[in-house]
Amino acid sequence: MNSVNETTRDRRRVETQERILTEARRLFAETGYDRTTIRAVAAAAQVDPGLVMHYFGSKQQLFARAAETESRPIVEGTAEEVAEQLLERLRESLIDEPVASLAVLRSMLTHPDAADEIRGNAHVRGSNIGKAIHGVDGELRSDVLSALLIGVVLGRHLLKLDHLADADPDKIVELLGPAVRSLTKG
């Protein structure tokens, strides 16, 4: 039986799968979907490429698993409240964006699945703006905000724009305060 007695096989299997997922996330985030090969993931996880296929079925499915992130919707409220939530999420993203999110961001321009995930749920650190922004052109302003936040996280963690990559997160958030607030207001 299972679910009661955990066999050593169960443990090993889960450990191996998570080791593969960790290395896959890292490589997807570092080099994107296309340049990350199943062979490289397997090597990094000290495992045979066939095992990766056995557990995850295909490269696409491996990416889907590696790119899973928790979606944390922005709660509705006044323009100021929404702005403060977004800036706090941005602050977290600047300090340490989850590797899974970076994998999606790195791949979004060349892998349709990654683009879909961004499009369907434009987010930074799983921040689903959704319908938290109301007023005139609410949907457009929401998209613009998503684009801005994506740009900043991209510039810092992936493009590594010289001064943006090194700057104090609080300083960046402070600079972006007026910009974000001006866009949450209808």
Add this chain to the structure above:
Amino acid sequence: MNSVNETTRDRRRVETQERILTEARRLFAETGYDRTTIRAVAAAAQVDPGLVMHYFGSKQQLFARAAETESRPIVEGTAEEVAEQLLERLRESLIDEPVASLAVLRSMLTHPDAADEIRGNAHVRGSNIGKAIHGVDGELRSDVLSALLIGVVLGRHLLKLDHLADADPDKIVELLGPAVRSLTKG
């Protein structure tokens, strides 16, 4: 001799090279560096893959030629003047970003050369912000502005975020006015 008498061979050669470059730009912009194959470019230009190699030497060099853009520095001035220039460039980029720029943007996350071009000359439609922004944290604010503009152009032309892709450029520029102006001011 040459440079005086233009032979039909000269004409044909230039025509073919430009046809190849046009198709290369289009494909690089649509699918990025890695997914664009020399074979596909050759087929689109109705030419043999070997001819592409013969004219451009390698895939990297083909990309370099296809991705060439004119750099148009932002001229220094008051914070308001710089902001107005940036917003005007953004407006142009929203209406019709050059294919060569889109090729660089599409490839910047997976092709090191494209990333270098963005980093060394963070631009949208060749807008080199350079040292046009002064004051406290001038360099950081310049990088943040680059990141914002990249995000918006990316969201509209490449990610095609639903409402951002369809919106009136003037409306978007209007929405971003306060954000851009708040960042040009020291």
Add this chain to the structure above:
DNA sequence: GGAGTCATTCAACGACCGTAGAACGAAATT
């Protein structure tokens, strides 16, 4: 302890890629 499950490896296939070099044929030069 013997049968069976399953985590893991191994070897290989077929497809596609960038690239190189020989070959051909039409235009240019003399």
Add this chain to the structure above:
DNA sequence: AATTTCGTTCTACGGTCGTTGAATGACTCC
């Protein structure tokens, strides 16, 4: 008209990739 140039194609090599299916051997269960 003969010869050279060169735009263009053809064929092929070596490499890498995703994926498969059989083989192996350790663990599990009755």
